[in-house]
Every structure is written in C-alpha cells, then in structure tokens.
Amino acid sequence: MDEKKKAQIYEKGIIVLIVLSVLTIGELWFALFGLTWWSILILVALTKAFLVVRDYMHIGRLFAGEEEY
Amino acid sequence: MTVITQTLSEYKTQLLRNRLGLWIFILSETFLFGGILISRIYLWGGTRPHLEQGLAFVLTSALLTSSFFMNRAETAVALGNIKEFKRGLQWTMALGTLFLIGVVALEWPASGLKASTDAYGAVFYLMTGMHAFHVLTGIIFLAIIYRNGKNGLYTPERHWAVEAAAVYWHFVDVVWIFFYPAIYLIGTIA
Numbered sequence: 001m002d003e004k005k006k007a008q009i010y011e012k013g014i015i016v017l018i019v020l021s022v023l024t025i026g027e028l029w030f031a032l033f034g035l036t037w038w039s040i041l042i043l044v045a046l047t048k049a050f051l052v053v054r055d056y057m058h059i060g061r062l063f064a065g066e067e068e069y
Numbered sequence: 070m071t072v073i074t075q076t077l078s079e080y081k082t083q084l085l086r087n088r089l090g091l092w093i094f095i096l097s098e099t100f101l102f103g104g105i106l107i108s109r110i111y112l113w114g115g116t117r118p119h120l121e122q123g124l125a126f127v128l129t130s131a132l133l134t135s136s137f138f139m140n141r142a143e144t145a146v147a148l149g150n151i152k153e154f155k156r157g158l159q160w161t162m163a164l165g166t167l168f169l170i171g172v173v174a175l176e177w178p179a180s181g182l183k184a185s186t187d188a189y190g191a192v193f194y195l196m197t198g199m200h201a202f203h204v205l206t207g208i209i210f211l212a213i214i215y216r217n218g219k220n221g222l223y224t225p226e227r228h229w230a231v232e233a234a235a236v237y238w239h240f241v242d243v244v245w246i247f248f249y250p251a252i253y254l255i256g257t258i259a
Binding site: 006009010013014016017020021024027028030031032038041042044045048049052053055056057058059061062 | 088092122126129130134136141144235236242243246250
C-alpha cells in the first residue's frame with residue numbers, strides 16, 4: 001500500500017470520528033433543550049451507525065473478492 | 070514453533086468464509102440487542118428514568134473514540150506497522166476499560182435504580198449490563214490479539230484475528246449508538 005492510500009485511510013478515520021462527535025454533541029444538545037423527538041434522535045443514531053458500519057467495520061469487504069484484505 | 074502450511078490463495082478463500090461467518094454472528098447479536106431495545110420501547114414508552122446525562126456523554130465519547138483507535142490499529146497491521154498497531158490497541162483497551170468502569174462503578178450506583186424494583190430498573194440493568202458484558206469480552210479479545218501481535222503472529226497478508234476483533238469491537242460501539250439515546254435522551258423523565 002502506498003503512502004498516499006495510507007494517508008487517505010487515516011484521514012477518513014479522523015473525519016468519521018469528527019462527524020460522530022458532532023452528531024453526539026447534537027444529540028445531547030437536543031435532549032438538554034427538551035427536544036426529545038424520537039424521529040430526529042433515531043435518524044442521528046442511524047447516521048452514526050451507518051458511518052461506523054461502512055467506514056470502521058468495512059462491511060464492503062464482505063462483498064469484495066479475494067483481493068480485498 | 071508454529072509452521073504456516075496454508076498457501077496465500079487458500080488463506081484468502083478461507084478469509085471469505087470467515088468473514089461471512091463473522092457477519093452472521095453479528096446479525097444474530099443484532100437480533101439479541103434489537104429485542105432488548107424493543108423491550109425498552111414497550112416498557113418505558115415515552116418516558117425514561119432520571120440519569121446522569123453528563124457522565125453518559127463522556128462515556129459515549131470514550132467508546133466512539135476507542136473505535137477510531139481500533140480502526141487505526143487494524144489499518145496499521147495491514148500496513149505492517151506493528152508499533153502503531155500496538156499503540157492503537159492500547160488506546161482502544163484503555164478507553165474500553167474507562168467505559169466499563171464508568172458504567173459499572175459510577176453509573177450504576179449513581180442511577181439509584183434497582184433491577185428488581187420496577188421496569189425502569191430492570192430495563193436499565195438489562196441494557197447496560199448486557200452491553201457492558203460485551204465490552205468486557207471485547208477487551209479480552211483485544212488483549213489476546215495484542216499479545217499475538219507482540220509475538221509477531223500477524224503480517225500485512227495474514228491478520229484475520231485482528232479484523233474479527235475490530236468488527237466485534239465496532240459492533241459493540243454501534244449497539245451503544247442506539248442504546249445511549251434510548252436510555253438517556255429519548256422521552257420525558259418519569
């Protein structure tokens with residue numbers, strides 16, 4: 001794996017962490033102001049889960065060929 | 070001394086089967102935690118008990134950050150960087166342990182709930198307890214791969230155990246992504 005790809009993978013990990021942090025702060029902010037709407041909080045949770053499953057759990061590998069490590 | 074007899078081609082074929090098995094296991098776990106989440110929705114409805122939101126936020130942040138370090142450790146082993154792999158795992162285990170201690174030693178006593186009192190206590194301990202148990206098993210799993218990595222058992226081409234541990238750890242994180250709002254944020258205080 002070349003340096004460019006390596007840097008891209010690490011960068012993606014950081015971006016995902018930042019997005020997760022912002023969404024988590026947003027969730028708490030909603031709750032602190034009494035805006036406990038199920039739909040919004042579930043949507044936020046689904047977005048966070050999607051990011052983790054796609055970018056950290058690498059679900060795409062399951063459907064990839066033998067070349068994918 | 071361990072002798073690797075499997076060819077790389079055989080290993081890759083086995084890897085595909087292993088991945089499928091792991092994800093089927095993850096799916097079965099999803100049903101387990103999904104059932105627990107539904108019991109919360111059914112028994113608590115639009116209410117929730119009064120709990121420490123600040124502490125839960127800190128613990129949630131620790132768990133999310135641990136996933137970042139786990140991803141970094143997995144990437145590092147795929148690049149053959151064992152030093153960074155070990156560092157990433159150390160952070161993951163430290164944050165996971167912080168989460169576990171925070172839930173069991175701080176959150177549980179601070180909640181003022183008892184599992185046998187009412188539905189709030191029963192569901193609260195079921196959700197946090199079952200999740201904490203998975204965090205504990207995840208930490209044990211990580212400790213095993215840390216030791217194996219230190220002993221040079223993983224290479225950029227062969228590190229299935231690291232991938233499996235990473236997927237398991239992230240799954241535990243995903244479960245908490247749903248449990249955290251369900252326990253601490255959604256609903257009015259009863």
